[in-house]
Amino acid sequence: MSAGTGLSRLEGRDKVTGAALYAYEYPVEDPLYVWPVGATVANGSVVEVDPAAALADPEVVAVLDHTNAPRLGQGGIADQHVLQSPDVAYRGQIVAGVVATTPEAAREGAEQMLVRYVERPAKVVLDPSDPSLEEPTAAFGGHPGSDAKGDVDAALAAADVVVDRVYTTPTEHHNPMETVATIAQWSGDRLLVYDSNQGPWTAAVAFGALWDIPPERVEVVTEHVGGGFGAKVRPTPGAVLATMAARVTGRPCKLMLTRQQMFTMSPGRSATRSRIRLGARHDGTLTAVDHDALQYSSVIHEYVEHTGAATRTMYATDNLRITHRLARLNLPTPRVMRAPGHAPGMFALESAMDELAYALDLDPLALRLANEPAVEPAGGLPFAGRHLVECLTVGAERFGWATRDPTPGMRRHGRWLFGTGLAASTYPALQRAATATARAEPDGGFHVWVGAVDLGTGARTALWQLAVEALDAPPSRVSIHIGHSSHGQAPLAGGSSGTASWGGAVRAACTALRERLAEHGGVVPADGLAVTGSTEPPPPDRSRHSYGAHFCAVRVDADTGQVRVDRLLGVFAHGRPLNARTAHSQLLGGMVMGVSMALHEQTVVDPRLGMFVNHDLAQYHVATNADIRGLEAHSLERADDDVTLAGGKGVGELGIVGAAAAIANAVHHATGVRVRDLPITLERVRGQ
Amino acid sequence: MSGDVVLRVNGEDRVLHLDNRVTLLDALREHLRLTGTKKGCDHGQCGACTVLLDGERANSCLLLAVAVAGRAVTTVEGLADGAEPHPLQRAFIAHDGFQCGYCTPGQICSAIGMLAEAAAGLPSAVSADLAGTAAVDLDDEEIRERMSGNLCRCGAYAGIVAAIREVAGG
Numbered sequence: 001m002s003a004g005t006g007l008s009r010l011e012g013r014d015k016v017t018g019a020a021l022y023a024y025e026y027p028v029e030d031p032l033y034v035w036p037v038g039a040t041v042a043n044g045s046v047v048e049v050d051p052a053a054a055l056a057d058p059e060v061v062a063v064l065d066h067t068n069a070p071r072l073g074q075g076g077i078a079d080q081h082v083l084q085s086p087d088v089a090y091r092g093q094i095v096a097g098v099v100a101t102t103p104e105a106a107r108e109g110a111e112q113m114l115v116r117y118v119e120r121p122a123k124v125v126l127d128p129s130d131p132s133l134e135e136p137t138a139a140f141g142g143h144p145g146s147d148a149k150g151d152v153d154a155a156l157a158a159a160d161v162v163v164d165r166v167y168t169t170p171t172e173h174h175n176p177m178e179t180v181a182t183i184a185q186w187s188g189d190r191l192l193v194y195d196s197n198q199g200p201w202t203a204a205v206a207f208g209a210l211w212d213i214p215p216e217r218v219e220v221v222t223e224h225v226g227g228g229f230g231a232k233v234r235p236t237p238g239a240v241l242a243t244m245a246a247r248v249t250g251r252p253c254k255l256m257l258t259r260q261q262m263f264t265m266s267p268g269r270s271a272t273r274s275r276i277r278l279g280a281r282h283d284g285t286l287t288a289v290d291h292d293a294l295q296y297s298s299v300i301h302e303y304v305e306h307t308g309a310a311t312r313t314m315y316a317t318d319n320l321r322i323t324h325r326l327a328r329l330n331l332p333t334p335r336v337m338r339a340p341g342h343a344p345g346m347f348a349l350e351s352a353m354d355e356l357a358y359a360l361d362l363d364p365l366a367l368r369l370a371n372e373p374a375v376e377p378a379g380g381l382p383f384a385g386r387h388l389v390e391c392l393t394v395g396a397e398r399f400g401w402a403t404r405d406p407t408p409g410m411r412r413h414g415r416w417l418f419g420t421g422l423a424a425s426t427y428p429a430l431q432r433a434a435t436a437t438a439r440a441e442p443d444g445g446f447h448v449w450v451g452a453v454d455l456g457t458g459a460r461t462a463l464w465q466l467a468v469e470a471l472d473a474p475p476s477r478v479s480i481h482i483g484h485s486s487h488g489q490a491p492l493a494g495g496s497s498g499t500a501s502w503g504g505a506v507r508a509a510c511t512a513l514r515e516r517l518a519e520h521g522g523v524v525p526a527d528g529l530a531v532t533g534s535t536e537p538p539p540p541d542r543s544r545h546s547y548g549a550h551f552c553a554v555r556v557d558a559d560t561g562q563v564r565v566d567r568l569l570g571v572f573a574h575g576r577p578l579n580a581r582t583a584h585s586q587l588l589g590g591m592v593m594g595v596s597m598a599l600h601e602q603t604v605v606d607p608r609l610g611m612f613v614n615h616d617l618a619q620y621h622v623a624t625n626a627d628i629r630g631l632e633a634h635s636l637e638r639a640d641d642d643v644t645l646a647g648g649k650g651v652g653e654l655g656i657v658g659a660a661a662a663i664a665n666a667v668h669h670a671t672g673v674r675v676r677d678l679p680i681t682l683e684r685v686r687g688q
Numbered sequence: 689m690s691g692d693v694v695l696r697v698n699g700e701d702r703v704l705h706l707d708n709r710v711t712l713l714d715a716l717r718e719h720l721r722l723t724g725t726k727k728g729c730d731h732g733q734c735g736a737c738t739v740l741l742d743g744e745r746a747n748s749c750l751l752l753a754v755a756v757a758g759r760a761v762t763t764v765e766g767l768a769d770g771a772e773p774h775p776l777q778r779a780f781i782a783h784d785g786f787q788c789g790y791c792t793p794g795q796i797c798s799a800i801g802m803l804a805e806a807a808a809g810l811p812s813a814v815s816a817d818l819a820g821t822a823a824v825d826l827d828d829e830e831i832r833e834r835m836s837g838n839l840c841r842c843g844a845y846a847g848i849v850a851a852i853r854e855v856a857g858g
Contacts, residue, residue: 018724
């Protein structure tokens with residue numbers, strides 16, 4: 001029962017029987033339904049909103065637009081300032097909301113809305129020759145916008161071998177199975193929100209800022225979430241619209257985005273373009289690493305995908321340069337998606353490393369081993385656990401890498417071409433500030449409250465196990481309470497930091513409670529005993545990352561170019577998992593999304609209309625059951641990876657990073673075709 | 689336009705006064721408070737809303753409630769035998785065949801329908817025998833193929849296949 005044990009999920013039975021309540025499913029008295037109306041131009045202004053046709057239906061009770069919507073405070077980001085101005089920055093931006101007594105009437109009303117625009121020319125294509133590209137000083141996640149050591153240009157000029165290639169990843173969308181859903185209800189100046197988000201406390205702070213009320217007057221309830229992957233890290237425009245509708249009507253208001261609306265009314269991952277230049281000596285020693293990353297944000301909010309960040313930590317070199325550039329486009333503001341920065345960035349770097357191995361006639365495994373750094377290449381910090389070499393060598397042994405013939409395009413059986421490839425993975429081990437409260441009851445029971453949320457990560461179960469262990473109490477007497485903003489300050493579930501942060505606070509609170517109980521001679525006072533514990537981010541004195549290695553076997557149809565992943569083995573070093581079962585599932589889930597990223601996922605922008613044209617699950621393809629076979633995730637539990645107060649490092653993102661590169665490298669080995677643009681579609685494999 | 693509809697859900701007749709535009713999915717979720725059936729795309733593309741209709745799997749988002757009056761609808765809430773969960777429900781827990789849990793009711797209902805299809809000999813795209821004369825031997829390849837109408841974005845496919853294999857084999 002203690003931490004680490006592969007206990008099945010506490011909420012498992014509720015989830016398989018349908019009893020678990022997700023945001024939209026809470027019973028509320030006499031609700032209204034809200035349907036957002038999205039802009040049909042990519043740049044411009046609303047000049048007229050005519051709600052007459054919608055309001056003709058007696059079931060439609062209100063229509064909100066920029067002329068009559070409540071005024072919000074200055075807090076939050078521009079995307080959340082719904083209906084505060086007539087300006088339209090991207091197609092699909094909310095320009096009105098219809099509120100009705102039934103969802104059918106709300107939807108029909110939204111269809112009936114007449115909105116006229118003055119349209120301006122829109123820029124929607126990521127173009128490296130765009131003269132207005134910005135060079136941001138900072139990228140997301142506290143990463144520097146640019147970073148350099150040594151003299152990269154001189155080192156490249158002097159290198160024996162240079163690889164100079166461009167790799168691209170498309171706009172992608174998270175597509176959690178549960179779309180964004182909100183029920184908002186006001187009581188005076190107190191706001192209650194059942195909301196599908198990745199952090200109830202951070203959501204309450206955001207709603208408070210938007211409505212200019214103290215966050216304590218906002219209660220956000222998020223017991224179960226149908227997946228997030230970054231789509232729900234902050235209140236979406238739709239959630240804000242629901243709070244407005246509830247404010248205006250005085251009734252509980254329900255909003256659930258359609259799958260189609262999710263593509264513009266919740267964020268996606270920015271397309272990226274990485275130019276990688278690697279310089280090396282004939283013996284494989286890297287002499288220069290240059291990663292120039294281009295991504296986009298909207299015209300109303302700056303988000304800089306930290307595409308080059310992983311390159312700071314990976315390989316030893318005396319000359320290293322990382323630059324980020326940003327285009328501002330008339331597209332929805334992108335945001336973090338599973339392994340932001342690292343998933344697209346490592347596709348580029350790990351593809352380039354494979355190309356360098358071929359250019360040097362070296363084994364790609366040997367090339368990586370030859371460039372293992374003693375300290376973090378960019379900052380010079382010592383590593384807080386690494387084990388990349390071990391991941392690579394253990395993976396190679398398990399996979400049978402040693403017998404590989406590197407020659408591309410020579411293993412054909414019937415119509416299938418076979419190939420293998422590898423790539424490394426890494427992700428930061430973050431720990432953020434969090435608080436938790438532990439309480440002992442006179443009857444021998446214990447309760448622990450933390451503003452955590454379980455997106456399917458297994459956080460609820462892992463935190464409970466941690467509490468049981470730290471309290472040294474009978475498991476049946478310990479209850480864990482998560483998913484409410486009133487449980488106290490807590491970071492969101494994101495960046496693989498959630499459980500490490502909440503867990504640290506839970507451990508601190510429970511440990512302190514045990515000490516207090518001891519002071520009371522082990523006797524709980526009649527009114528109980530409660531103690532709050534907290535955790536803070538660690539000092540920036542070490543380079544804290546988890547690492548891993550993917551080994552992949554593919555077959556490629558020689559006629560059609562269809563790629564099948566036959567085997568994907570991941571070996572990961574992330575310290576001691578709090579729950580081996582759910583950690584393993586997370587790693588596998590990341591690898592599945594890696595296969596999906598490699599082979600299927602792309603959001604296609606219509607360059608004329610600024611529209612995401614494939615905005616549903618029939619056209620935006622994600623991996624299905626039939627796409628996945630031969631998955632194996634193996635964890636190395638090394639003590640020096642236990643760098644958080646909770647224990648090990650987070651595992652939510654590690655499985656996706658590098659997976660696409662391993663697959664692309666295997667496709668090259670199978671076919672001789674190097675695909676540098678994701679996804680690896682049939683026409684790209686066929687070189688067309 | 690609206691009217692009275694009798695829906696037979698989990699063995700019980702339920703009388704509802706419904707707008708004719710209400711889907712079976714919304715009737716279950718918004719009118720009968722059976723929220724175990726999930727809305728993932730409302731478009732027949734993800735399988736989260738899968739229920740059993742006269743024992744066969746169906747996307748409840750693609751059915752109007754008025755069109756299924758009188759037919760037997762079984763939702764995830766109706767699978768347990770009293771307090772005893774269905775073997776597939778137990779197997780999904782045992783094999784960690786879910787993470788967020790949102791696709792899970794649809795996966796389980798779909799698997800029940802799929803097992804019946806295989807027992808009846810209905811072939812899939814990967815079946816060697818297309819005549820449909822004998823019960824299908826459900827190996828992993830068959831299970832993956834037949835369950836590919838149910839998307840799982842968390843990527844719990846390995847656990848889903850293991851859970852179904854256990855029940856199919858038993």
